[in-house]
Amino acid sequence: MAQPKMQQAVTDQFDADRRKGVRRTVTILVVIVAAFFLVSFVQIMLMK
Amino acid sequence: MSHAATHDQHDDHHGAPKSFFQRWCMSTNHKDIGTLYLVFALVMFFIGGSFAMLIRAELFTPGMQLMQPYFFNQLTTMHALVMIFGAIMPAFVGLGNWMIPLMVGAPDMALPRMNNLSFWILPFAFTLLLSTLFMAGGGPAGGWTMYPPLSLQSDSLAYVVFAIHLMGISSIMGAINIIATILNMRAPGMDLLKMPVFVWSWLITAFLLIAVMPVLAGAVTMLLTDKYFGTNFFNPGGGGDPVLFQHIFWFFGHPEVYIMILPAFGIISEIIPTFARKPIFGYKAMVFAIASIAFLSFIVWAHHMFAVGLPMGAEIFFMYATMLIAVPTGVKVFNWVSTMWGGSMTFETPMLFAIAFVILFTIGGFSGLMLALVPADFQYHDTYFVVAHFHYVLVTGALFAIIAATYYWLPKWSGRMYSEFWGKVHFWNSVIWVNVLFFPQHFLGLAGMPRRIPDYNVAFANFNMISSIGGFLFGASQLIFLGVLIHGVWFSKKKATDRVWEGAKGLEWTVPSPAPHHTFEVPPVIHDDELAHGHVND
Amino acid sequence: MTSGGIRRSFTAWAALALALFGGAAQANPHPYQLNMQRGVSTWSQVPYDLNNISLGVCVVIGILVFGAMFIAMFRFRKSRGAVAEKWSHNTMLEIVWTTVPVIILIVLAYLATGGITSWSDTTGSQMTVKVTGYQWKWRYDYVDYLGKPISKVGFMSKLDTLSDQTRQLGSGMDPYKVMTGDENTYLLNVDKPLVVPVDTKIRFVITGADVIHSWWVPALGWKLDAIPGIINAAWTNITVPGTYRGQCAELCGQDHGFMPIVVVAKSKADFAKWLAEQEAQSAAPAAAPAAASTAAAPASAQTAAAPATAK
Missing domain, CATH: 2.60.40.420 (Cupredoxins -  blue copper proteins)
Structure with a gap:
């Protein structure tokens, strides 16, 4: 292999998978953020 | 080559847009946004630094010479807020923006438009925050920790709270973006355990950000409603509890300090192998150590509160948990030293800063261990010993890592080599004066000088003067840094090669210098030999 | 070295030792004080001892770690012709430097826990x-x-x-x-x-x-x-x-x-x-209430x- 291939083939499927993955990751993370924000209030209420 | 690589990238496909406004204000390019973050952090570094100069000037000799005590309190508060949220954190986000896509072979961040938004929130947040200094009631003066009831006495509380909300939103969006990028945008073949340690450290840091920034937002929101809407979360007169704020705040605050140091660990773990020309010792141990530190950071928060009168069981638990952190941190230090052992080292400026980081951060870690011991902490707490401790880990830790990273990657960013001579001048001045600045503060704290005081007994005079002299010269040394940067970005005649450093490994060194506006629009083929950590067996 | 020189250097060392470990004689801060004071209560020795012990532990570890670093920096320089080795793993070493710190920490934690327990006991006060x-x-x-x-x-x-x-x-x-x-x-x-x-x-x-x-x-x-x-x-x-x-x-x-x-x-x-x-004094104004209860x-x-x- 004198000249290694420098780039990979990109398919529509690859691109769609990426987008789906990003969407799923963002959804989960946003839920975590919202949960932690609300939990800080709940904790204060409970401890009082 | 395949056809569908560039679906959505019909605009500015071959280079940066020409107009200044379009290029910088409307940018969705990770490199340009990274640059914006870094420039912003540099500006804030000098603003926060000027506050520090004023503080050290007032503390130069006993007696009040320059300012009223209330203004002094505003300076200490603003210095902390600006340095933490304005300088250190944006600098790391900027480095992450620039380097993560390059290091994992991604064309850009996963969410480029949100990336633009998370940066452009910051200038507005800091305008809001800094504007309070020019208002009738003055800026916040209750410390960056904003403990009620004191912080509720401030007229500028609402400004500070909104500024912190904005910074928090910016950080959360930045963190979401980084996680989404690392988890989804890696080039095929770039397995998680082949990623650079810097990318790993940012992945873990981003999770910390996601978990704790909302908690800070909750805490400051409660401050706001306590002051303006008659709630009594923290007001003892209405049945509230001021200590609860401290619990919530430090549940954010302790992971926050690791947010400011974990990416630094990542940077150092890239630089030392490069200049030792030897693979990093114990790659998996390094990643695992970062993850353990991140986990432990959630169960140690009350070690900031040993003097509030916690129950004995709580003090013992938090002491043990805190001491545990020394183990993974020690593993990291030992691994860096072992990486150097048996290497073939050269000492360019990034390596010098990295070595100084390892030594001086470790000194900060030592004082951290001492602070963890509750009975000793009863003496150390809220003294200059603590000030010395956290400046060792934040200035010679986080800041030195940022400076090291800047020297390390600047040739890749600008395509020009910075001046090695002036870089070394900057290094030696920084490393000497920073120690003159902070080391005597250990003695001041042990002798009994509380922190956050504008004036002191004459017994503390000698070391305060030494510390101030170190401070002024350390501050002045950073002007050399500014000069080296300006020269290295625009004026240096020496072009950088693609590889830049002889021992450099990793995808970011396979693209030209300066890195073109768009890189890896088509994923690169991953060859394990070219990666810094391609062959991991341990 | 002359005897005067010896005496002088002894005095200097004694002064340094006093500055570092100065006892109850110096209960209030003094110029060039380097270390914590011993204190004057039955308990104040606890933080003082912990401070000195943990400082000592840190100094020893520091000498070992930084010593190894400096040796590495001198021995393994490219300018001295050092050739990089390939290894990046050593199980034995990694076990040692994980367990030894744990043992040291357990000792420190034991000492500190005793201190907390005695400090927390406010019973039997007079x-x-x-x-x-x-x-x-x-x-x-x-x-x-x-x-x-x-x-x-x-x-x-x-x-x-x-x-x-x-x-x-x-x-x-x-x-x-x-x-x-x-x-x-x-x-x-x-x-x-x-x-x-x-x-x-x-x-x-x-x-x-x-x-x-x-x-x-x-x-x-x-x-x-x-x-x-x-x-x-x-x-x-x-x-x-x-x-x-x-x-x-x-x-x-x-x-x-x-x-x-x-x-x-x-x-x-x-x-x-x-x-x-x-x-x-406080009884006296009580006899004449309007007088000066505010003074005290x-x-x-x-x-x-x-x-x-x-x-």
Whole structure:
């Protein structure tokens, strides 16, 4: 292999998978953020 | 080559847009946004630094010479807020923006438009925050920790709270973006355990950000409603509890300090192998150590509160948990030293800063261990010993890592080599004066000088003067840094090669210098030999 | 080296040793003080010892780690022709440097846990003093002594006038001239100190009236926050009579740096005499109520202090 291939083939499927993955990751993370924000209030209420 | 690589990238496909406004204000390019973050952090570094100069000037000799005590309190508060949220954190986000896509072979961040938004929130947040200094009631003066009831006495509380909300939103969006990028945008073949340690450290840091920034937002929101809407979360007169704020705040605050140091660990773990020309010792141990530190950071928060009168069981638990952190941190230090052992080292400026980081951060870690011991902490707490401790880990830790990273990657960013001579001048001045600045503060704290005081007994005079002299010269040394940067970005005649450093490994060194506006629009083929950590067996 | 040289170097080392490990003789801060003081209470030795032991551990580890680094930096330089090796793993070493720190930490944790346990035990006290933090002064109320309740002995304690005038911006006064005897007491002196007996287990109940303060006298070995709405408890048993100075240790507003604490420890006999005087003084105005009950304690503070003084 004198000249290694420098780039990979990109398919529509690859691109769609990426987008789906990003969407799923963002959804989960946003839920975590919202949960932690609300939990800080709940904790204060409970401890009082 | 395949056809569908560039679906959505019909605009500015071959280079940066020409107009200044379009290029910088409307940018969705990770490199340009990274640059914006870094420039912003540099500006804030000098603003926060000027506050520090004023503080050290007032503390130069006993007696009040320059300012009223209330203004002094505003300076200490603003210095902390600006340095933490304005300088250190944006600098790391900027480095992450620039380097993560390059290091994992991604064309850009996963969410480029949100990336633009998370940066452009910051200038507005800091305008809001800094504007309070020019208002009738003055800026916040209750410390960056904003403990009620004191912080509720401030007229500028609402400004500070909104500024912190904005910074928090910016950080959360930045963190979401980084996680989404690392988890989804890696080039095929770039397995998680082949990623650079810097990318790993940012992945873990981003999770910390996601978990704790909302908690800070909750805490400051409660401050706001306590002051303006008659709630009594923290007001003892209405049945509230001021200590609860401290619990919530430090549940954010302790992971926050690791947010400011974990990416630094990542940077150092890239630089030392490069200049030792030897693979990093114990790659998996390094990643695992970062993850353990991140986990432990959630169960140690009350070690900031040993003097509030916690129950004995709580003090013992938090002491043990805190001491545990020394183990993974020690593993990291030992691994860096072992990486150097048996290497073939050269000492360019990034390596010098990295070595100084390892030594001086470790000194900060030592004082951290001492602070963890509750009975000793009863003496150390809220003294200059603590000030010395956290400046060792934040200035010679986080800041030195940022400076090291800047020297390390600047040739890749600008395509020009910075001046090695002036870089070394900057290094030696920084490393000497920073120690003159902070080391005597250990003695001041042990002798009994509380922190956050504008004036002191004459017994503390000698070391305060030494510390101030170190401070002024350390501050002045950073002007050399500014000069080296300006020269290295625009004026240096020496072009950088693609590889830049002889021992450099990793995808970011396979693209030209300066890195073109768009890189890896088509994923690169991953060859394990070219990666810094391609062959991991341990 | 001449004998004079030896003597001089010995003196220098002795001075350094004194500065590092200076004992009870130096209960208040002094110029070029390098280490924590030993303190003057039965417990204050605990943080002092922990400080020295943990510092020693850190110095030894530091010498080993930094020593290895510097050896590496000299031996494995490219300019000396060093060729990089390939290894990046050594199980034995990794086990050692994970377990050895754990063992050291267990020892330190054991020592510290003992210290916490003894500090937390406020039972069996022979005297109770209530400490209240105000912006920006302290109030002391004597609650009981040797099992007998004390009523109406309480007073405010704030920065002395000379320090207060000197510390004003542009006062033109010299902090070095604020002297009490031959000791500089700039910002470390008060108008009316807290007087306590030696060799007595004193329980302090500490609270705040407005914002959070922190009551700290280094010679006693601890500080404890004075928090509004919360009453914290701590104890001390001073062994050496003397005057011990401290400061507020929690940012509490503009004059946070100007609310010192002075504790005067007297022998039991002297203290009994002092207490009798104070009780007589507070009884006298009671006979003529309109006269000067405000002199000893402002009315507002009296009310604020009421709940804890009761029972």
